Amino acid sequence: xxxxxxxxxxxxxxxxxxxxxxxxxxxxxxxxxxARAGVTERxxxxxxxxxxxxxxxxxxxxxxxxxxxxxDAPVDASAFDAAIAGVRATREFLVDRDFxxxxxAAIDANASLRERELLKLASLRDGVAAALRARGAxxxxxxxxxxxxxxxxxxxxxxxxxGDSEDYSAALEQALAAVRxxx
Amino acid sequence: xxxxxxxxxxxxxxxxxxxxxxxxxxxxxxxxxxARAGVTERxxxxxxxxxxxxxxxxxxxxxxxxxxxxxDAPVDASAFDAAIAGVRATREFLVDRDFxxxxxAAIDANASLRERELLKLASLRDGVAAALRARGAxxxxxxxxxxxxxxxxxxxxxxxxxGDSEDYSAALEQALAAVRxxx
Numbered sequence: 001x002x003x004x005x006x007x008x009x010x011x012x013x014x015x016x017x018x019x020x021x022x023x024x025x026x027x028x029x030x031x032x033x034x035a036r037a038g039v040t041e042r043x044x045x046x047x048x049x050x051x052x053x054x055x056x057x058x059x060x061x062x063x064x065x066x067x068x069x070x071x072d073a074p075v076d077a078s079a080f081d082a083a084i085a086g087v088r089a090t091r092e093f094l095v096d097r098d099f100x101x102x103x104x105a106a107i108d109a110n111a112s113l114r115e116r117e118l119l120k121l122a123s124l125r126d127g128v129a130a131a132l133r134a135r136g137a138x139x140x141x142x143x144x145x146x147x148x149x150x151x152x153x154x155x156x157x158x159x160x161x162x163g164d165s166e167d168y169s170a171a172l173e174q175a176l177a178a179v180r181x182x183x
Numbered sequence: 184x185x186x187x188x189x190x191x192x193x194x195x196x197x198x199x200x201x202x203x204x205x206x207x208x209x210x211x212x213x214x215x216x217x218a219r220a221g222v223t224e225r226x227x228x229x230x231x232x233x234x235x236x237x238x239x240x241x242x243x244x245x246x247x248x249x250x251x252x253x254x255d256a257p258v259d260a261s262a263f264d265a266a267i268a269g270v271r272a273t274r275e276f277l278v279d280r281d282f283x284x285x286x287x288a289a290i291d292a293n294a295s296l297r298e299r300e301l302l303k304l305a306s307l308r309d310g311v312a313a314a315l316r317a318r319g320a321x322x323x324x325x326x327x328x329x330x331x332x333x334x335x336x337x338x339x340x341x342x343x344x345x346g347d348s349e350d351y352s353a354a355l356e357q358a359l360a361a362v363r364x365x366x
C-alpha cells in the first residue's frame with residue numbers, strides 16, 4: 001500500500017492505526033485521527049468514507065488484481081497453478097511491512113474487525129473460485145484450489161509480518177511448499 | 184444433532200430456524216419462538232441461553248470431538264491424516280440433514296450470523312492446528328494441514344446439504360479426493 005500514500009493521506013493512515021491499537025477501534029473518533037495527523041476532519045473525509053475504510057479500502061483492489069491475474073494465466077495451467085499466479089500478484093500490493101503489521105494488530109484487537117476481515121477473505125476466496133470456474137474448472141476443484149491458494153496467501157503473509165521471513169515473496173514460496181507437501 | 188433432541192427442545196430448534204429464515208434473525212424474538220413451539224419462554228431458557236445459542240451451541244462440542252480424535256490418531260499418521268481423522272469424526276455429529284440445511288439457510292440470510300460462523304470455523308481451524316502441533320508438527324505444517332482439513336470439512340458438508348451427495352460420509356471422501364488431487 002505504501003507506494004500510493006503520501007503526505008496527509010499517509011499521516012492519516014498511520015495516526016488511525018496507532019489510535020486503533022492504543023485505544024481500540026470503537027473508542028477512536030475521526031476527530032482524534034485528524035488531530036493526531038495534523039489535518040482537519042474534512043481532509044480525512046477527502047480520503048476515506050469512514051474510519052473503517054482506512055483498514056479495508058485496499059480489499060476490493062486486491063481482489064480485482066488477483067482475479068484478473070487468474071483470468072490471464074496460461075490456458076493449460078492447472079486450477080491451483082492459476083490461483084497461485086493470482087496469489088503471487090499480491091506482491092505488487094504488499095510492499096509496506098510496517099503498514100501491514102499495524103493494520104493486522106489493529107484488526108486483531110477488535111472482534112468486529114476480525115469478523116469483517118474474515119468476511120473479506122471469504123469474499124476473496126469466492127472471487128478466486130469463480131475465476132477458476134470461468135477457466136473451466138469444475139465446482140469442487142475450483143473451490144478446493146481457491147482454499148489452498150488462500151492458505152498459501154494467509155500463512156505467507158503471516159510469516160512475513162511476524163518476521164519469520166524478511167521477504168514477502170520468499171514467505172509465499174515457503175507456504176506454497178508446505179501446501180504442496182501435504183500428504 | 185437430531186439424535187439428542189426430543190420433544191420441547193426439538194420443537195424449539197425447528198421453530199427458531201423457521202422464524203430466522205422467514206423473518207430474519209434480528210426480527211425474531213424468543214417469545215415468538217416459544218409461541219410457535221407451543222411452550223413458554225421459560226422453557227426456551229431452560230435449553231438455551233439466548234436465541235443465538237440455538238444455532239451455535241454445538242460448535243464447542245464439535246471442536247472438542249475433532250481435537251480429541253486428532254490427539255488419539257496413530258503416532259505415525261501424517262499431520263494431514265490425523266486432521267482428516269478429526270474431520271471424519273464429525274460424522275457422529277452431522278446426522279440430521281434437515282436441521283443442518285435449515286441452520287445453514289438461517290445463517291446465510293444474516294450478515295452478523297455469517298461473520299459469527301466464520302469466526303467459529305476459524306476457531307475450529309486454530310484448535311486443529313494446535314492439536315497437530317501437540318503431536319509434533321511444526322507450525323507451518325500444522326497450519327496448512329488444518330486449512331486443508333477445513334477445506335475438506337467445508338466442501339464435504341456443502342455437498343451433503345446441497346444434495347450433491349446423499350451421504351455425508353461419501354461427500355467428505357469426494358472433497359478429500361479433490362484436496363489430495365491439487366497439483
